Amino acid sequence: MKIAVVGTGYVGLVTGTCFAEVGIDVTCIDIDEKKITNLRNGILPIYEPGLEEMVARNVKQGRLHFSTSLAESIKGADVAFIAVGTPPGEDGSADLKYVLAVARGMGENMDNYTVIVTKSTVPVGTAAKVRAEVEGALAKRGASIDFDVASNPEFLKEGAAIDDFLKPDRIVVGVASERAEEVMRRLYKPFLLNGHPIIFMDIPSAEMTKYAANSMLATKISFMNDIANLCEIMGADVNKVRQGIGSDARIGTKFIYPGIGYGGSCFPKDVKALIKTAQENGYQMQVLQAVEGVNEAQKEVLFSKVKKHFGGELAGKKFAIWGLSFKPKTDDMREAPSLVIIEKLLAEGATVSAYDPVAVAEAKHSLGDRITYAKDQFEALVDADALLVVTEWPEFRSPSFEVVGRLLKQKAIFDGRNIYDAAELKELGFTYHCIGVKT
Ligand code: UGA
Numbered sequence: 458m459k460i461a462v463v464g465t466g467y468v469g470l471v472t473g474t475c476f477a478e479v480g481i482d483v484t485c486i487d488i489d490e491k492k493i494t495n496l497r498n499g500i501l502p503i504y505e506p507g508l509e510e511m512v513a514r515n516v517k518q519g520r521l522h523f524s525t526s527l528a529e530s531i532k533g534a535d536v537a538f539i540a541v542g543t544p545p546g547e548d549g550s551a552d553l554k555y556v557l558a559v560a561r562g563m564g565e566n567m568d569n570y571t572v573i574v575t576k577s578t579v580p581v582g583t584a585a586k587v588r589a590e591v592e593g594a595l596a597k598r599g600a601s602i603d604f605d606v607a608s609n610p611e612f613l614k615e616g617a618a619i620d621d622f623l624k625p626d627r628i629v630v631g632v633a634s635e636r637a638e639e640v641m642r643r644l645y646k647p648f649l650l651n652g653h654p655i656i657f658m659d660i661p662s663a664e665m666t667k668y669a670a671n672s673m674l675a676t677k678i679s680f681m682n683d684i685a686n687l688c689e690i691m692g693a694d695v696n697k698v699r700q701g702i703g704s705d706a707r708i709g710t711k712f713i714y715p716g717i718g719y720g721g722s723c724f725p726k727d728v729k730a731l732i733k734t735a736q737e738n739g740y741q742m743q744v745l746q747a748v749e750g751v752n753e754a755q756k757e758v759l760f761s762k763v764k765k766h767f768g769g770e771l772a773g774k775k776f777a778i779w780g781l782s783f784k785p786k787t788d789d790m791r792e793a794p795s796l797v798i799i800e801k802l803l804a805e806g807a808t809v810s811a812y813d814p815v816a817v818a819e820a821k822h823s824l825g826d827r828i829t830y831a832k833d834q835f836e837a838l839v840d841a842d843a844l845l846v847v848t849e850w851p852e853f854r855s856p857s858f859e860v861v862g863r864l865l866k867q868k869a870i871f872d873g874r875n876i877y878d879a880a881e882l883k884e885l886g887f888t889y890h891c892i893g894v895k896t
Contacts, residue, residue, distance in 0.1 A: 458481050458482070458535050458536070458643070458644060459481070459482045459483075459533055459534050459535055460473075460476060460481055460482070460483050460484075460534055460535060460536045460537065460538065460644070461483075461484050461486060461527075461530045461531050461534040461536075461537040461538070462476075462483060462484070462485045462486065462537075462538045462540055462576075463486045463487075463527060463537065463538065463539055463540060463541060463559045463562075463563075464486075464487060464538075464539065464540035464541035464542065464555075464559075464577070465485050465486075465487040465489075465492055465493070465496060465502065465523070466502070466503075466540065466541070466542060467503055467505075467615065467618070467722075468540045468576055468577065468611050468613070469485060469487075469538070469540030469541070469576070470485060470496075470501070470502070470503070470508070470512075471505065471508065471613060471618045471619065471622055472538060472540060472576060472611065472622065473485040473521065473538075474508060474511050474512050474515060474521060474619075475511075475619065475622040475623055476644075477515035477518075477520040477521035478511060478514075478515060478623070479647040479648070480520065480647075481520065481644070482520055482522075483515075483520060483521050483522065484522040484523070484524050484530040484534075485521070485522070485523050485524070486523075486524050486525065486526070486527050486530050487523075487525065488525060489525075490525050493523045493524065493525050496512070496523045497516070497523050499512065499513050499516070503787075503788065503789070504787060504788040504815050505615065505616070505618050505619070505787070506616065506617075506619070506786055507619045508618070508619060511619065527559065527562045527563065527566060528562070528565070528566040529566075531562075531563050531566045531567050531568075531571070532566065532567070532568045532569075533568070533569060534567075534569075534571050535570075535571065535572065535640060535644075536571065536572045536574060536640060536641070536644055537563055537567075537571050537572070537573050537574065538574045538575075538576045538609075539556055539559050539560065539573065539574065539575050539576060539577060539587070540576040540577055540611075541555040541556055541559055541577060542555055542577065543555070543556060543577050543578060543579055545726050545729060545730065548733060549729035549730060549732065549733040550580070550730055550733045550734070550737070551578070551579060551580055551726075551730050553579065553580075553583060553586065556575065556577060556579060556583065556587065557586060557587065557590050560573065560586075560587040560590035560591050560594075561590050561591070561593070561594045562594075563591055563594075564590065564591035564592070564593065564594025564595045565594045565597075565598065567591075567595075567602055567604065568602065569602065570602065570603045570604060570605075570636075571604050571605075572604070572605045572606075572607050572637045572640050572641065573587060573588075573591060573604055573605070573606050573607070574606070574607045574608070574609045574641075575587060575606070575607075575608050575609070575664075576609055576610070576611055578610060578611075578667050578668070578671075578723070578726075578727060578730075579608075579664060580664065580668075580730060580734050581661045581664045581665050581668075581734065582661065582664070583608075583664060584606045584607070584608045584631065584660045584661075584664065585606075585660070587606050588606045591604060591606070605632070605633065605634050605636060605637035605640075606633070606637075606660070607630055607631060607632045607633075607637050607641060607660070607663075608630070608631035608660045608663040608664045609628070609629065609630050609631070609641070609663070610629055610663060610664070610666060610667030610670075611667075612625065612626070612627075612629075612667075612670065615721065615784070615786070615787040615789055616784060616785060616786030616787045617786070622648075623648060624648070624651050624653075625648060625653060626653055627653050627654050627655070627656055628645050628648065628649070628653075628654070628655040628656065629656050629658070629663050629666050629667075630645075630655060630656070630657050630658070630663060631657075631658055631659055631660035631661070631662060631663025631664060632657055632658075632659075632660065633659070633660055638657050641655075641657075642655060642657075667727070668727050668730065668731045668734075671723055671724055671727040671728070672727065672728055672731055672745055672748070674712050674724065675719055675724040675727075675728050675745075675748050675752070676744060676745070676748050677712045677713055678712060678713075678714075678715075678716075678718075678719045678724075678752075679719075679747070679748040679749075679751040679752050679755070680748075680751075681695070681699065681713045681714065681715045682715050682716070682718065682751055682752070682755045682758075682892075682893075683751050684698060684715070684893070685715035685892050685893025686755075686758070686893065688893045688894065688895075689892075689893050689894060689895050690895075692895045693895075694893070694894045694895075695715050695875075695892065695893025695894060696875060696893070696894065698893075699713050699714065699715070714874075714875070715875065715892045715893045716755070716794075716873055716874050716875070716892060717755060717756055717758060717759050717794040717798070717847065717873040717874070717892070718752045718753070718755035718756040718758075718794045718797075719752055719783075720756075720783030720784070720791070720792040720793045720794050721783045721784065721789060721791060721792055721793075722789065722791040722792070725749075725752070725792045726792075728745055728748060728749055729749065731745060732745050732746060732749070755794075756794045756797040756798070757797060757798075757801065758873075758892065759794075759798055759845060759847070759871055759873040759892075760797075760798050760801045760802065762871055762890045763776070763802070763843065763845065763871055764805070766843070766869065766871075766888070766890065767842070771802065771805035771806060771807040772805060772806030772807065773806060773807070774807045774808075774842040774843075775807065775808045775809070775810065775840060775841045775842055775866075776802055776807055776808070776809050776810070776841055776842060776843055776844075776845055777809075777810050777811075777812075777831075777837040777838045777841035777843070777844045777845065777865070778795065778798070778799065778809055778810070778811040778812070778828075778837065778845050778847055779811075779812055779813075779834055779837065779844065779845070779846045779847060779848070779850070779853045780795065780812075780813055780846065780847040780848025780849065780850055780853065781793060781795045781811055781813035781816045781817070781819075781820045781847065781848065782795075782813055782815065782816035782819070782820075782848055783795075783848070784848060784849075785848055785849055785850045785851065786850075787815075787816070788815040788816040788818070788819045789816070789819065790816055790819040790820050790822070790823065793816075793848075794847065794873070795811075795820075795847045795848065796823060796824070798845065798847060798873075799811070799824060799828060803827060803828070808828070808829075809828040809829070810828065810829045810830075810831050810836075810837045810838075810839075810841060811828055811829070811830055811831065811837060812830070812831040812832075812833060812834045812836070812837040813848065813850070814850055814852065817830050834852065834853065834856065835856075835860060835861075835864060838861060838864035838865050839864050840864075840866050841864075841865055841866060842865075842866050842867050842869065843865070843867060843869035843870065843871060844861065844865060844869070844870045844871070845870075845871045845873065846870065846871070846872045846873055846874055846876060846877075847873050847874075848874070849874040849876050853876065854876050858881075858882070858885050858887070859885075862885065862886065862887065867888075868885075868886055868887045868888060869887065869888040869889075869890075870882060870887055870888070870889050870890070871890045871891075872889065872890065872891040872892075873891075873892060874892075875891045875892055875893070875894075877889065877891070879891065879894060879896060
């Protein structure tokens with residue numbers, strides 16, 4: 458089989474590389490020449506554990522190619538994925554101009570039956586627009602080539618993308634013909650060895666499945682953040698409550714960790730887009746509107762605790778921040794709660810010294826030199842009035858508290874991810890604040 462993947466962002470690059478890994482001939486295409494040159498030289502545009510090695514291996518084996526030419530790469534492809542960005546417009550709806558431009562390019566250049574698959578998260582109805590765009594381009598050149606469109610949403614998580622792709626819980630594919638179903642089943646066969654299913658459905662349902670999945674997960678998180686805030690007021694401990702409810706299989710143990718709000722490129726964008734789609738069609742997503750509201754408020758919770766602790770006086774104080782990326786194992790800073798917290802501290806006249814294992818270069822795009830970047834987690838603490846744990850990178854979980862206490866000016870820790878034991882820290886003489894526990 459031969460496939461083309463257009464867009465070498467997160468989804469496109471992981472998708473292309475993982476298909477190459479199982480022996481398929483893959484060309485990843487991007488209009489950004491620098492990105493393609495870099496990729497050919499083994500330089501990746503993103504950090505994802507294990508991906509660099511996998512790209513290098515498959516390039517070496519001659520199964521993974523990078524190109525700026527859609528025109529050449531689409532020729533002879535059995536399947537062509539559209540994995541370009543759908544940036545949110547000002548009103549929150551997904552902007553489809555890149556997706557449709559790629560579809561047009563495919564129609565202008567394809568020379569055999571191809572299944573054209575949307576992999577980017579796109580609103581319900583997009584595959585129909587893709588089909589119209591391809592048909593238009595084919596008609597213009599007077600070509601009558603058979604093709605199908607399909608919707609194949611991606612469920613991988615940043616930081617665990619390779620594992621998620623190679624061993625998926627399920628694969629969802631929306632199709633409108635048996636021929637397309639057969640091609641997609643063949644393509645995904647190597648990934649179904651762990652017994653998890655490939656679920657075929659109509660195209661609009663597949664498109665909706667992605668938004669429903671992300672919205673449900675975002676809802677779990679906002680729900681738990683709401684419960685955490687109430688626990689704190691009522692003198693309950695959300696860590697205990699979480700365990701108490703998580704063991705009920707109907708609720709489950711995953712995605713019920715309270716914190717400082719969800720971030721990243723997916724939940725915030727997809728929740729907004731689904732609210733918008735509903736509104737455009739005369740329906741109000743009341744639960745999701747609340748989910749969004751809770752999340753916006755939650756990003757400020759840690760800052761409010763800091764401000765309260767210091768009696769409202771933050772000017773001239775120095776704060777150490779551990780973790781900048783929106784979650785561990787990624788350098789992605791999109792919608793990262795750290796940005797909200799840091800901007801608020803700076804606005805109060807405080808200074809910030811931050812440490813993150815991989816996200817500093819990305820963080821500099823928005824924070825520049827308005828904060829200092831420590832070379833390790835302990836350097837960040839020197840003379841700081843408090844430590845704020847913002848991202849739960851594994852190396853932050855068990856530091857030497859003796860050293861932490863010695864380097865900090867005041868023994869105060871604000872833990873936005875509930876990674877420490879309140880009793881232990883109290884015993885060591887720390888002031889400790891976390892989420893959803895009265896301290
Ligand atoms: C999310 C979904 O989990 C993927 O299935 C989906 O494919 C992806 O979006 C996408 O649409 O492309 P991702 O954004 O990489 O993946 O990250 P998650 O691990 O889901 O975390 C999202 C946010 O929720 C993070 O800010 C994280 O800190 C927060 N979170 C997660 C919590 O606050 N509590 C939890 O219990 C879990």
